Amino acid sequence: MPVNILQINVGRSRAAHDLVLATALRENIDIALVSEPNKALAKKSEWITDAKGDASILFINKHIKISNQKKLKGCVRIDTNKMNIYSCYISPNIPINEYKETTDAIMQDVMDQGKEAVIAGDFNAKSPLWGAPLTDERGNYLTDWVATLDLTIHNNGNPTFERGVSKSHIDITMTTNRIAAKVKDWETMDEETMSQHKYIKFHISTMIGEKRQWNKKPYLDKATFRKIVERELKNDSTPTVDNYLSIIASAQRSATMTRKGKVEVQPYWWNDEISQKKADCNAMRRRITRNHRKSPDASTTIMEEQLKQLRRELQKMIRKSKREQWRELCRKLEEDIWGDGYQITRRHLKIIGMPCQLEDNEKIKMVEILFPDRDDQWKRGPLVPNPPPFTKEELDRAISKIKIGKSRAQII
Structure with a gap:
């Protein structure tokens, strides 16, 4: 069963944030990757959001198995059994040095994980590699990382942001090389989003969860x-x-x-x-x-x-x-x-956050750590032969420590 993914920057708009769920349900979406979510709505338990509230992930298909989640600078990452999925946002208003630090943190994590990955979000960078007519300094820096990690850009040249006659290509979808061939039908949807960004929809022809069971009763x-x-x-x-x-x-x-x-x-x-x-x-x-x-x-x-x-x-x-x-x-x-x-x-x-589902080998490893198989772990301490009886003074001190409201007669 392919995994259907929806990508969008809602620009903090409450109405645009609401429409994401409506569109995802209508289009049979499994995972929604949202940049600049509405912070109040993104605090709900079903959303996974980074520390600053700049990027979120919403799971519509609850059968997808998640082994881990991590909040990074500029993005949030979730781990499935087949791939890692990153939802990202980098502001256009930060200095270039901070932009490079944020990009480094995201891409270094992709490299360290050594796993197939989907990296999607609003990077606010320009390059012909994803359809922009011009290149800026941010685009050059992001392009260097794309070449370093051998990533594939799936944008087809259509603008992802429109404001009047102004159009740009700042929402990007990238994947690692081996999974790139499984990404199908990448498109920008021509419909109202209540945001200046367009919906991006695509699917990945790989199984990362169980097939949805529609109720036929x-x-x-x-x-x-x-x-x-x-x-x-x-x-x-x-x-x-x-x-x-x-x-x-x-x-x-x-x-x-x-x-x-x-x-x-x-x-x-x-x-x-x-x-x-x-x-x-x-x-x-x-x-x-x-x-x-x-x-x-x-x-x-x-x-x-x-x-x-x-x-x-x-x-x-x-x-x-x-x-x-x-x-x-x-x-x-x-x-x-x-x-x-x-x-x-x-x-x-x-539901408190998205539950992590562990593989069988991870469960066994966790049990071994919590309950080590050691003979000397449960040895008793030395027994005191014939302990001396307590004195009346010790009994009086113990009785004096009883909380008010307790009957001393009941204790004695």
Whole structure:
């Protein structure tokens, strides 16, 4: 089963951060690599984030086995049984010396690990090697490391960042040489991200986890069940107990369905209005792109303002939907304390960071270290023959140390 990966810089935007999960679920993504995540949202337990909150990794496919995770300067790394995956971000505002130090830390770790690796993120560097028309000092320095480690660049020349007529190629996907041939279908997605960066999507044709098992068990469509019951009761205003049970049984049979293949999953706040507004943003973006290709004029400026307005409306709709869902959850909690609110709380208490799954040989090694097989480890100390009895003074001192509220008579 290939591993599907989504890469994006969300620019700290809460709305852009929210859309990452919605897009990942729709596109059947296993791992999302996010630069400049929203710091508040990235603190949630399912995100793995570096110390400064500049780079994050989100696992959608929980079957992927992780043996270790490490926070480095400018990136976060997770280790799987087949490869290491790096999510990176280096700010364009830092001095060149600091840029080199951060790049050195990332690439030196790749070298020290000696393992196949995927290195992806916003490096804010320019070079024709990944599609930029010009080269800057940062690009030259990063290119030297690419040559040193024999890395493969997977960018196809399409810009990954757009702001008006300005375009650049600063989001890069690199892999070590042996795994490069397994990277397929690298592309920049032409859709609204609520960020100035584009989604990058690709997959790796290697197994680093178990295949997803989609639930194909029968399930009850509650909305259909309710409609059938209401319709039948409306026709029979005074049903007997037997009739009532018959209506329930018939409605259950009619409303029971079987899931086939992948079930469409979206975040709890997603609705038809948000979906339509996002589609409007996509359509406007494409119109602007087509206009730029021809000859930008006054209509382009008008359309860009319209796109900004659509984005603001989409952002407000997401916030409004989240508030409404929160109020509904609180209302349900008053009715049933063991309902959705309880289940959500349990999930968050259960997951503290991404659990590390050890291989069998690593488990055996850990047990040997914790419980060494040594005969002299558990030898008893010398026994004192006939220990002297305690005195009355020693007993009085012991009683005086008992906490207030304890009965001395019970002790004596």
